[in-house]
Amino acid sequence: MGGILGDTVRNEEDYFWGRRTSTIDWCEENYAVSDYIAEFWNTLTNFVMMTMAILGICSSIRYGHGKRVTAMYAGLLVVSCGSALFHMTLKYTTQLLDELPMLYTCATALYALIEIDKDIKFGLRLPALLALFQAAVTLIYIFWIQNPAFHQAAFATTTIGTVFYAYKRFVVLDPCTETRRLLIKLRLLADIGMWGGFFLWNIDTIFCEKLRSYRSYVGVPLDAVLQLHGWWHILTAFGSTYNIIAVHIVRLAQHGLDKQFTVHYCMGVFPYVGKVHSTKSD
Template identity: 30%
Template sequence: MPSWLPSIPYPPARDDGYWAPITSTLDWCEENYYATPYSAEIVNTLTNLLFVYLACKGMYNCYSQGHDRIFFLTFVGYLIVGSGSFAFHTTLKYPMQLVDELSMIYTTCLMFWATFEHKRAAPIPLLLGIFVTLLALFITGYYHYLQDPTFHQNAYAILTALVLTRSMYIMEVNIRPYFRRRREGHAKVQENGRTGEKERAEERRKDERDVIVIRQMWYMIGVGLSVFLGGFGIWNLDNMYCSNLRQWRHEIGLPWGILLEGHGWWHLMTGLGAYFYIVWGIWLRHCLNGRQDEYEMVWPSLFTSLPRVMRRPRAMNGANGHAKKMN
C-alpha cells in the first residue's frame, strides 16, 4: 500500500451479527459483519440505494410526463428489487433472498407483458397477462422447491433476452423509415400518385426525425448493455477470485478495499443498465404510438446526467392551452 494513501486495517469478520445465523443459500465475497453488527454485508447493502434513487426518479418522471402506467409499475418493481436486495444483504436471510431474486423476475415479467401486448387486439393482452402471471408463479414455486440460484439466474437471463430482442425488433420494424415503408407498402408516400409537395416534405421531415431517433436509441442500448454486461463480468470475477480479492482488500486496507467489492459494482452497474432499459422502453412506446413530436429523450451528458423522456416544450404549451380552453 503506498505510504501516501492513509488506510486502516480491516476489522475481523464475525458470525455473531444482529441478524445471525445466516439462512440464505448464497453468501457473497464481502466478509460478514466486519463493519457493523447490524449489516452482514455493508457495501453490498448500501450500493442498493442507487436503485431507490433511480426508482423514485423514474416514478416521478412517469407521473409528471404522462407516460403509460405500466412503466410506473415497472419502476415500482425496480424499487422493490433494490429494497429487497438491501434487506437481503443486510440480513442474509432466506426470505429476504426470495424478495430480492423473485422481484427481479416479476419486474421483468411486467416488461415482458408491456413489450408483447402493445397494439394487440383483444383478448390477446388478457391472455398474455394470464400467461405471464402463471409463468411468474411457476418460477416462484419451482425455485422455492429447488433452492438453486442457477435456476433463478437462467430464468432471469432468458426473460431479459426475450424482452430485449423483441423490443429491438419492433423498434427497427416500426420506426426505421426503410422497414416502416416496406411494412406499410408505401401507402402514405405514394397515395396513388396524388401526394403533394407539402405532404412529401412532411414525410421527409418524419423520416429524418426517425433516423435520428433510431440512432439515439441504439446509442442508449449500447451504453446500457455495456454497463449491464460489465457489471455481470465483474460479478463473475468476484465469484471466481474471491480468496484473492479478500487478501488484496486486507493488504490495502479501508477505505480503498471497498473498490474491490465486485458484487457492489454489480449492483451499481446493473442498476444503471436496468434504468436505461426502462427509459428506453418508455421512449419506444411513445414512438410506436406516433408521438415522436410530443416527446423526446433528454440526455445532456453521458457521464454527468441520466436519460429522461420528457414532453417537448411545445407539446406542454399545447396541453396547457387546451386546459385553459376547457376551463
Template identity: 30%
Template sequence: MRSTISILHILVHAIFWYVVIDARTIVDSHSQPSDVKYFESNLDTNIGYWSPSTSSIDWCERNYVVTEYIAEFWNCISSFSMCILGTILFIRGLYNNVETRFLLSSLGFVLVGLGSAYFHGTLTHLGQMADELPMVYSMIIWGFILYRMNEFKQIKTKLFATDILVVFGIFYGLLWTYVHTLQTFVLVFQIHFTLMVLVALIKLIHLYRQPYHHVYRIKYLLIIHLVLLISAFVCWIIDQQLCEQMNNISQFNPQLHAWWHVFGAFHCHLGIVCGEAMRLLSIKHRQHQIKIFRSPQQSFKPDDHLHIVYYLGLPYIDYSKEKQTNKTKD
C-alpha cells in the same frame, strides 16, 4: 369479462394460500441450510445481529465487517441505487401521466432494490426471496411491455389475446414463487434469470430495428444499455471466481458485487427510458397512419416526435410538447 376476472380471482387465491400455508414450514426447513453456496474455501463465520445466516448463498463480501447490524455492508448500500433511480422514473411517470405499464416497471425496479438491500443486509431466507422473486416479477412486466409495444387496442376490443398474456404472466409469477420459495434454487435461478434478460434484450433490439423506432438517440442509449449490462456481468463473474484472491491477497476487496448493483441500476434505467421512447414513437406512428387517410400522405419522421433531456447525466423522455399538444386539443 366477468368470467375472466373470476378465473383470475380463483387462480390468485388458490396459489396464494398454498404459498402461505407452506411458508409456515419454510422457516424450519431453511433454519439451518445444509447446501449453501460460498465463494471461499474457508467459511465466513463472523457473527452479527442477523446471525445465523439462513440464505442458500453467501456472497464474496466479508460479513459484519463495517457494522454488526448489516451482514454485507457495501452490497446492501449499493442496492439503494436501484431504489433511487426507480423512484425518480416513477415520480416523472406520474407527473407526465405515462402508461400504467411503465409505472409498474418503475415500481418493480424499486422493489428489486429494496429486496436486494434486505437480502444482503440480513442473509436470511426471507431476504433472499425478497430479492430474487421481485427480479422475476420485474422481468415479467418488462416482457409484457416489450411484446405489447406496438399494441394499441383496448382490452374490451381485444379481450382474449390480451387476457391470455396477462393471465400467463400472473400464473408464471405465482408458480415460480411457489417452487422457488420451497427449493431456493441458486444455479437454476441464475440461469433462469439470465435467459429472461437475454430474451428481453433480443426483443428490445428487434423493436429498434423497426423503421419508426430507428432513431440515433435510441441507438446511442441502447449501446450504453448493452455496455452497462456487460460491465455488470463481468463484475458479477470476477467477484465469484476471484473472491478468495481479492479477500486474502490484495488486502483490498473492490466489492465487485456492489458494482454489479450500480451498473445494473443504470442498465435498467436506460432500458425503461428506451422502452418509453419506443412506445411513444409507436403511438405517434399509429396516429400518423390514421391521419394519412384524411390528408395528403407524408413520410413519418421519428426524430421529430422524440425529445430526450438529461438531468445529472441521466436521460429522460421529454413529454412537455406532448402535454402542450394535448392541452391545445382539449
C-alpha cells in the same frame, strides 16, 4: 445470481441479524463495517438503482405515460429494495425478495413490449400466461428446487423474450432520426452496464479469496474500491434502467410522442425521461 462459499471469518451469531439462512453468500466480509448490516457496501450500492427507479416512476406519472411504464420502474424499485434487504440481513426470506422481483420486472417489460399499443390486443390471456409462468417458477423455487441456478435459468428465459421483442419493435418502428440515434445509444449503454457488471460479478465470484487478501492489504477506505459485487450493482442498475428507458422511448415512438421527449440526467448522472424543451430543475 450465483454465490460463493459462506463467510466464516466471523461468528455471525454475535451480530444483529444472527446466523445467515440464505442459500448464497458473497465476497464482501460479513459485518466488517457495521454490526447491523451484514454486507455494508453491497447494501449501500443498491441506492443507485433506487434513485433511478424513483425518477422513472415520477417521470411516468407526471407525463401520464401509462401504468405499464410506471410498473416497470416500480419493479426496479422493488428489486433494489429487496436486494438491499438481502445483503443487509443475509436471510433466505430477503433473498427471495431480491431474486423473485427480478423475474416479475422482466415479465412486466416483456408485457409492455408485446402490448405496446394503447388498445390491448390479447386481453387477459397474455398477462395470465406470464403470471402463470412466474407463479410456477416462484413455487418451484421456494418449495422444490432451491438452487440459484434454477432462478437464473428462468430469468434468462424471460430476458431472452424481452430482448427479442425489443429488437422486433425497434426494427418495425420508423421513428425520427433523433429517436433512432437515442435508442441505439440507450441499447449500447444498457449492454455496457449489463455485460460490464456481469464481468465484475464473475471476477468477484471466482477470485474472491484473492480480492479479500487485497482488501486486507490496502485497508480502509481503499478496500471499498475492490468490492466488485457492489460495482455489479451499480453497473447493472444503469444497464437495467437504460433498458427500461429504451422500452419507454419505444412506446412513446409507437404513440407518436417520441419527438416530445428525451433523456435527461439528474445531477448529471441519473437518467430519466423528460420533455425535450423542459427547463431542468435538477
